[in-house]
Amino acid sequence: MHIAITGAAGFLGQRLVAQLLDRGELDGDAIRRLTLVDQAEPPVVAKEGVEIRSLALDISTPGALDPVLEAGPDVIYHLAAVVSSAAEADLDLGMRVNFDATRALLEGCRAHGLSRTRLIMASSVAAYGGELPAVLDDMTALHPQNSYGAQKAMSELLVNDYSRRGLVDGLVLRLPTIVIRPGRPNAAASSFASSILREPLNGEEAICPVPTDLELFVMSPGRVVDALIHGAGVSGEALRTFRAFMLPGITVSVAEMLEALREVAGDEALARVRHEPDPRIEAIVGSWPARFTNERARQLGFKNDKDFREIVEAFLGERA
């Protein structure tokens, strides 16, 4: 089993690599080879019996992935992307990395005859937007309200069409908001969703910029990586007529998130969260859908986090 990963130096990429090396197998086959790609050489720890290549390349350069595809990987995880704020700030950059590079990857699979290669791409809840119903299902239209979401939605259509034509065996997973991200707060509108847990758990102050009745659709990093791994074993037939769908997050209000914080770390931790409404952040985050039926994902065996407390405990467990 040879696995290639684009964006392997990123947040999810690094976790996926660690998890794959830890398991040693994917979909029942021993992992013999791993090809990691990112703009800078993805860091990786050597492992007995696995041939690992770590490559620094820009996947939006024509032909850049040829050496990877020539080797005929069995599974490709396509995680490289320009995040939403950057894609909104620079349309050309977003189109080049989020769409053209996906197309080039599909064309590369076609050129190298990789019709049986499982290509797993990460899409996003940001592909949804506009006048949404209260609860979204697998037939809810994608009307993205940002360029990142539009580029992901276009890539989904292309992965589906290339799969339908038998040129590759694609699968696109739309990811919920991921919490709790480690590290520092950043410019993303969703940054607070990790901050209001992570900082208090680390003994620091955090600001909550939204009303506590605001709901989010979230998934822990661990469950996302589980989904990426599970996706390798889902058959093309089971994916039927469309290769993209939303992963099963859980719906939580900010109040429920803070209650989980209190249960796990006490009133002292909760007191470290200051409430300072920011209408700009509320407007952005409040427009994201928070309720999904997730029928397809569940039928296909993808699993959600049990509850928010489990997400907090998993974060604490990893930190320890």
Added chain:
Amino acid sequence: MHIAITGAAGFLGQRLVAQLLDRGELDGDAIRRLTLVDQAEPPVVAKEGVEIRSLALDISTPGALDPVLEAGPDVIYHLAAVVSSAAEADLDLGMRVNFDATRALLEGCRAHGLSRTRLIMASSVAAYGGELPAVLDDMTALHPQNSYGAQKAMSELLVNDYSRRGLVDGLVLRLPTIVIRPGRPNAAASSFASSILREPLNGEEAICPVPTDLELFVMSPGRVVDALIHGAGVSGEALRTFRAFMLPGITVSVAEMLEALREVAGDEALARVRHEPDPRIEAIVGSWPARFTNERARQLGFKNDKDFREIVEAFLGERA
């Protein structure tokens, strides 16, 4: 008012040109200039007071549309396309003409600062597919099952994103199956839908390859052209969060179509239709959605044909 039309030599393009010249105005402004583009020079009849340029060019050649866009048209009708069977037979051709050329047109508008230009593109009912509900609405997802539909769906997302960013003022109309097309039967799976009316009305035999309870979602060529013209006057604000939607066709069964034929042209005409089931055609046409709520189109003032009899009578009127 300067109007540019791609695919102006085509079936709809020629009808649109004739209608525009006949009206002499669009959205209340006198038409002073018309720029017609197609692979071969679009035929056109001169008209007093209107400067008409007819250009032979391949819109998928980079920069081909620059001379058109430099002149800053107020309205662009983007009708040039490779039809569904051709796009299915040749993925590269379909991607180049149906998607890349649309993108190049959007980029051209951006480069030439045409943020206020109304760009009207024709999409298709073929963008829908997969496991559809019995009645489709404006939030039904596009899961196209052919490359033509995928290319149209991707173009829709791009027109929407460029419009949202204020780079152009786009509008995409998804067209129902168009009946009655003049001319001869062709290889399209939907060819019979025009044939079973047109041929008997012309005193010729026709074959009906599908069960008579099969339903179709149809619109007359006249109503489609009306919609293209109406679209020029719909404000960007009224289009709200997504720039593409389905036009209001009417749902008719083949039995109802044949009954309209009998009413208009008698039992003699009806007897010219031979029933020879073709499971291949039934499978394709039977997978097309036939019922839509069309809320957005109606709110925006787009009109459907009254009933199928009106469609038959309009065809007879034009033929006369």
